[in-house]
Amino acid sequence: MEGPELSTSTGKQSWEIKAANKRASILANIPREWRLEPLDLEKAANQREITGSFIQQFLNEEEVTIIQKDSVSLVADIKDQNYTALQVTRAFCKVAAIAHQINNCLHEIFFDQALKRASELDDYVNEHKSTMGPLHGLPISLKDQFHVRGTDTSMGYVGWISTYEGRNDPHLTHKVDSQIVTELLSLGAVLYCKTSLPQTLLFGETENNIIGRTLNPVNQNLSCGGSSGGEAALKALRGSTLGVGTDIGGSVRIPAAFCGVFSIKPTHNRFSYRDVANVIPGQTTYASSVGFLGTTIDALQLIMSSVLSTQPWLRDPNVAPIPWRYDMSRNTLLRATDDGKAKSGSCLKLGIFWTDGVVTLQPPISRGLRLAVDALTKAGHKIVNWLPPPQKDAKRIHLSFLRADGHHDVHKQLNLSGEPLIPPLRETFGLEEPMSLLEYQRLTLEGRDYEAAYSDYWNSLTEEDGQAVDAVIMPVAPHAAVIPGKYYHTAYTEAINLLDYSVAVIPVTKADKNIDLPDKDFVPVSEVDAKNWAAYDPEIYHGAPVGIQIVARKYEEEKVWAIGKIVHTILEDYLKHA
Template sequence: MEKWQSLVADKRRRQQNAIPSAWLIAEPPKTVANVTSFPSECGLLTEKEVLITETVDINILLRKIAASEWSSVEVVTAFYKRAVIAHQLVNCLTEIDIPRAIARAAELDEYLRTHGKVVGPLHGLPVSLKDQISVKGLETTMGYASWVGQYAECDATIVEILYECGAVPFVKTNLPQTLLWIETNNLLFGRTVNPVNRNLTSGGSSGGEGALLALKGSPLGIGTDLGGSLRIPTAYNGLYGLKPSALRMPLSGVVSSIQGQDSVLSSLGPMANTLSGLKAFMEAIFSQEPWMKDPLVAPMPWSKARYELAEHGGGNRLCFAIMWHDGAIKPHPPVTRALTLVKDALTIAGHQVIDWQPLKHLEFSNLLNSIWSAGSREDFLEATMSTGEPILDSMELNAGTSGAGYFAKTTGTGAHELWKLHKLKTETRKDYLDRWQNTVQVTGTGRPIDAIICPATPSAAPPHGMNKYSNYTRVWNALDYTASVFPVTTVNPDVDIKQPPHEFSNSLDKFYYEMYELETFRGAPIGLQLVGRMLEEEAVLAMTKIVDDALKVVPTHKL
């Protein structure tokens, strides 16, 4: 047995031993694809624990804890049990430390009893964390077997702030080896699957968070997004998520691949079952002035005026632009139907909707590939060479281990050539800004378009190993635009009929066309993106609520 295999065996044994025997379940057979109802029906949760964990509105949870209707210990215990159930169903957790979380919850309950007030705006709320977010005393493996035994010496800044807000960080969640994949699988913990259909991917790289939240094993999760890593799992699991601009949220203490590459920065953001949960999180984090703790965070407090859309006509008669496709990969029929539903809902609500033609999206894709490939191979080898851990070369069910990795198949780019790529990216961002600004001529509002609505991915969650395309999300990382994801509908074979072949733009466009089989995707969630401009987090959340509210009046049979 090689060193890395010994580390895997040790870690998996310790993870299993962290689960109380009373919380073990009889897992449904693999033939049962949809397991979303299993946690509430399996009998492990008490009636009150089901009630607590089915309360998806974070504001209700917080009010009940603050009023001592539910103790933090009760809430944390309920969600921890449900998280462990979820893990046994879809393999979504990495770190499990129940005593730590219960002790923290008990301290918060005692503070509330003694002082008659809450510690902060997230008092008593359990919060799940993507594995790369460091928690003092816990391992941060980031999908590498080679990193087993590396215990964090201090909390990431976001964890410090969560403690200040009164939250209870309680589990860490699975991600892909090297992080740079849009599916979730590694040699250490294995593959995370989609709760709606375990034959489909949960997405990546925040796939553990997506699957856990879909099973209501956490009321609020924190993911990261370098090229869609938060938004893709959000869309695939029927959730709400927000990718802020990179410098709005603290990343200090969050480990990652290709750290030091600062041309396109990763972004940290919330994921939840309700849109209000995203707002509660952002307001809470900004209340603690994260720019005083992380030198890369912009000093921008939460702005009520921006949330009330003061720069967007107060939210009256907004102009949205819909991007139906990106010119490279045509979306599947249910994605196009979702866009049509949103267009119709917004029109009925009194807003204007125009079309958006993508600008240089392929150029952005090529730029990102070149920039991220510059040092990826060296980065992966440095992380694994001490143990002999092989590098996965795909996310397929029978993935090989060539050591290439997705962004390490070419030799690195020299410094001067890399500078040229950075310059080209800046120039292309200017072109995109000009395109956006010039829409003032056609909106009729006296403003440029307020936001773009577009696919998050060209399909619902694909079968394992078939998730090949992320440029619907990562183009916005290259631009550093703020983007949300919101659920719209699910795949309905009665209406989402496969269309005749179109003229394929490339081989991947053909691949996605051929992938679409109605029974494969039946019932899978469809989410869309709403994209604002850089540092427009408040406005994007507010506009997403406008879209979400407009969809709620659409007749159910149309959804």
């Protein structure tokens, strides 16, 4: 299935041909017995939802049983020898193969490498009578920013294909593992694929000139989000239970909320970014975080505690030397019963951020917030309205840093192949003069002052009753999984990147055309508010996942994970009895 090696009149491949060849090579790495018939592909293209029973029709009974398990159960099953690592890996490779064919969510497939690794792990158990580590035999997917020896990292740029981040360096190309990749392998993980992302990374949807667009498998009218969009889509299709992404403006949170899965964005230097590809890598004032996506909340704790057990700060001096603090997560969990109800005298105090005053929440999102408030209140937890310094200021500052180089880094990478910007980015990513150093320094101080003001506001709410706010519940976006091309407002996530707070995302409900009706008397407060409201169509959005983000302060990953677990438990029980 290799594409034609055609040449232009200059003797070089055109970017279109390079992209076509790459697409063909991805499909060529799928075993023939896992390739779908044209009729099946056509059925998938015309199906609103391709998760659950649709994708399971291509699997046998054992494979369905395996992929429906969560990460923690799979690790336990392999340890107890209920399944071999090879059985589990083969099942997830097969589902990932099918997922890509019907959802276009992978950039790299290295199943042969994964199956060999799984077989070696089984041999290890036979020889040592124990597993290699806490992730032994667990297939983990990676966003296509993470380097894995023997495979490409294109990061959505045509000019990066078959190179090391655009450089033709034989000492680096296909010969580097990102630090976190090395750590995952040392813990016994199996790596098998890399997932799709948008050109530039700086986009809340997933589209590039190599594979095109990745849609939302829960509702194919809509986007899977971005930039870790392929990761979330693969989770929704059960082609992965746990994966690694990144987040500089919402990139693990947006896709998780859009696809109905879980994610966590840590403070940026809690996990290693060493040898991870990135856009505008010299912009470190508001740096990107390595984050995680999973099909359960417990999967996130499993991978974070496991990776931190390797002491990543010894190999990456930028990582904060903070091991996983079991006491912090345990003490938070002990403030509620097993079903999430507040224990006497130890309830959670949670802020609720209803709107940023710039873009109004569409009906499914406002209902999701109300559900969370009702459920938490009935469970005995304390709710306070959250009215912090304007998040539009945080977005403006944060966005200024992402554009500070005048998009020169982006255009440098585009020029390697001559590929153009994808249509959604052409208006906003044109080449400009870089920001001056004096302006850069002025904005740095403005950002510093915003962080201080936000912290002061947080502290001020302790004065009311002597209890500090534990975390804040807020929208991820003003809409559920968005109609492609209609993502107009990213402040709900970007403001939190400027603060560099720890954030978990959990699913709440799904859009319902019979309940989530637009307000006929709605009056927009701005032009973008009007555009966002006009984009809402109950019929198109029906069935789209609705998620919320739970925001704690810096370096509170353990606490925000535990609060996410409590809130999710409460919501599950509440909706079951609603």
